Amino acid sequence: MTQRFDVIVVGAGAIGTSAARWLAARGRSTLLLERYEVGHARGSSGGPTRVFRLTYDHPDYVRMARRALEEWRVLEDEVGEPLMVTTAGLDIGRAGRSSAEALEAAGERFEYLTVAAVTERWPALRLDPATEVFVQEDGGVCMAERTVLAQGKLAVDLGATLLENTHVLQVVARGDRAEVRTDAETYDAGVVVVTAGPWARPLLLGAGIDVPLEPSLEQVTYFALDDPSPLPTVIDWDVTPPRTPYTVPDPTRPGHFKVALHMSGPPVEADGRSFEPDRERERRVIEYAAGRFAPHVPDGGTETCLYTNTPDENFLFDRIGPIVVGSPCSGHGFKFAPLSGLVLADLAVGREPAIPIDRFAASRFA
Numbered sequence: 001m002t003q004r005f006d007v008i009v010v011g012a013g014a015i016g017t018s019a020a021r022w023l024a025a026r027g028r029s030t031l032l033l034e035r036y037e038v039g040h041a042r043g044s045s046g047g048p049t050r051v052f053r054l055t056y057d058h059p060d061y062v063r064m065a066r067r068a069l070e071e072w073r074v075l076e077d078e079v080g081e082p083l084m085v086t087t088a089g090l091d092i093g094r095a096g097r098s099s100a101e102a103l104e105a106a107g108e109r110f111e112y113l114t115v116a117a118v119t120e121r122w123p124a125l126r127l128d129p130a131t132e133v134f135v136q137e138d139g140g141v142c143m144a145e146r147t148v149l150a151q152g153k154l155a156v157d158l159g160a161t162l163l164e165n166t167h168v169l170q171v172v173a174r175g176d177r178a179e180v181r182t183d184a185e186t187y188d189a190g191v192v193v194v195t196a197g198p199w200a201r202p203l204l205l206g207a208g209i210d211v212p213l214e215p216s217l218e219q220v221t222y223f224a225l226d227d228p229s230p231l232p233t234v235i236d237w238d239v240t241p242p243r244t245p246y247t248v249p250d251p252t253r254p255g256h257f258k259v260a261l262h263m264s265g266p267p268v269e270a271d272g273r274s275f276e277p278d279r280e281r282e283r284r285v286i287e288y289a290a291g292r293f294a295p296h297v298p299d300g301g302t303e304t305c306l307y308t309n310t311p312d313e314n315f316l317f318d319r320i321g322p323i324v325v326g327s328p329c330s331g332h333g334f335k336f337a338p339l340s341g342l343v344l345a346d347l348a349v350g351r352e353p354a355i356p357i358d359r360f361a362a363s364r365f366a
């Protein structure tokens with residue numbers, strides 16, 4: 001007999017585990033289906049760290065990040081471990097001014113610093129004396145893999161059923177309910193939340209929902225300072241060619257950090273993509289890090305990871321009949337994970353979403 005649930009969540013990355021946690025907390029019978037194991041690194045949520053920042057070039061995102069920060073603290077209290085570690089965040093370069101304006105418009109504090117003040121606080125940074133730079137003290141580091149595992153465990157502790165190594169082959173809307181077919185079973189639910197990241201597009205197409213989600217093959221390179229000292233997160237807006245380098249320290253390993261070039265990879269299919277780093281992009285990152293940081297050595301090589309991009313780089317949060325879609329990526333979705341799951345749970349249970357989501361509607365692609 002087909003098993004019935006209130007809600008089925010397809011995909012247990014940062015967003016699916018968060019949605020399942022919120023749905024279980026609201027007493028909904030919730031089935032969370034994951035093709036691999038929770039915490040794997042084949043999709044978008046693998047690896048140790050992600051940037052958290054309030055600095056965005058639109059006040060709506062700044063407000064959303066502020067709300068997400070509250071939700072990180074709630075999550076940490078619930079699971080009893082630090083998952084978003086505040087380090088402060090630096091925005092370097094004149095192109096960061098639009099973020100400064102958005103912070104101001106949203107009523108957030110930040111401070112322009114002299115290069116001498118920056119290097120006194122973070123001696124490992126190397127900056128030209130004329131560099132324009134501001135600090136936002138709430139910037140920090142999301143512990144990525146730990147968060148996914150913690151949210152998944154919390155969802156199960158709250159009553160969700162988790163099935164790993166379960167491949168969803170099809171999601172089908174049937175009137176006001178939906179059916180999910182896996183490689184082993186068929187399930188029925190009042191609502192299906194699709195949080196399949198880079199795999200979402202074909203799954204949604206099968207359900208009659210066509211959204212332009214395009215995966216790209218990104219990569220990060222790891223380093224360790226010869227002489228460990230604290231580091232903030234760093235976004236370097238003015239580097240040419242304009243593929244913004246960003247730096248993320250690992251709060252659990254002093255002096256260790258990673259650097260990547262935002263949105264620098266080619267479009268790929270999520271299945272069958274390469275795990276081999278692009279050596280030319282790796283070389284550019286090594287060259288950048290050599291100029292920006294005190295002496296350091298490679299530490300852990302280069303890892304690949306998938307972005308799921310929308311044409312306007314805004315997220316996708318919507319409900320179409322019995323199907324809720326949630327794809328907060330374009331390379332900046334992790335920091336919102338505890339909030340994104342709440343929004344998707346709101347959509348699934350028919351509540352007013354916790355934040356305004358008009359800009360994230362699927363209809364904008366029509």
Ligand SMILES: Cc1cc2nc3c(=O)[nH]c(=O)nc-3n(C[C@H](O)[C@H](O)[C@H](O)COP(=O)(O)OP(=O)(O)OC[C@H]3O[C@@H](n4cnc5c(N)ncnc54)[C@H](O)[C@@H]3O)c2cc1C
Nearest residue numbers: 011013014015035043044045051168197305332333334335
């Ligand atoms: C290199 C890199 C750096 C990033 N840096 C930052 C950053 O600094 N700050 C920031 O905020 N964000 C950052 N991001 C973005 C952020 O990591 C993503 O927005 C977030 O991880 C997206 O999570 P997700 O749950 O949507 O996708 P995923 O983590 O990919 O989860 C989707 C899950 O669905 C499962 N699945 C797919 N299809 C099926 C199926 N048919 N059946 C069952 N299960 C299925 C997959 O196995 C996977 O576990 C970065 C992303 C990358 C790749």
